[in-house]
Amino acid sequence: MKKNNKPVICYPNSNLNLNNLKIYQKARLNLKKIEEIIISPRSAESFSVKAGNFFRIVSFKGPQVGDLNIFNKRNLEEKFYSGKTRALHGTHLTTGDQMWSSFPYLRPLTTITHDTLNWYGFDNDGGSVHDVIGTRCDPYTAKLLNGKNYHYCCHSNLVRALVKEKKLSIKEAEKYIHDVLNVFMCTGFTRDTHQYFMKASPVKPGDYIEFFAETDILCILSACPGGDCSKEHSSNKSQCYPLKVKIYKSINNHLKNWKPSEISNYDNSHGL
């Protein structure tokens, strides 16, 4: 039996068309703020970003992790696909990576254009920032492991915000909530047991991650009850801080020939 064969990258991403990043880097040099949203601790807010605009998730009061859902503004069925994004870009995202949408659409919803925590890289435990490996804290797993009903997990915060935004029933809204981008969260897999771990986020007031909207999107951001996720989540014990979202428009002309992303052109016949 042979065990140590050479690993092969499953999805070489050198074919992805990331040429636009250079244009975005120029466009972001002249930004005008058009909207600002505050997300209170243990709650979530929705916001829309037009194709071609930028938004930032900003730490401003203290270390705080955020859980981000993204949808096509006009079609909730097209939503962020954490698993395929992980397969394409790796376990943690930073500048230049894209957030892909679900099948049968599979197109970039956003491109990350700046990340002040880019310096962190991977630490000695294999930890890094902004993961697509965790799912989101949720009341079902909390109940399973602790036997308690807790209503302010990111999953529930995201559900409440979508109920409010789209006037849906809880049952309907919950179907659309999906695995998140864990903004500012510092996570990895333990070296020995390969279990998902978290540790205190390195985020400080003034840090931000910036996204370019590749199409018209609806976002929902939850300020996680875990705060900086140094101890525990799914409870009211951790110190939590608000998060800020800032939406910007580029006011130079670098985007004049740019076009929104297009859905997959696979013919959808699946061999039938």
Ligand SMILES: [Zn+2]
């Ligand atoms: Zn959470």
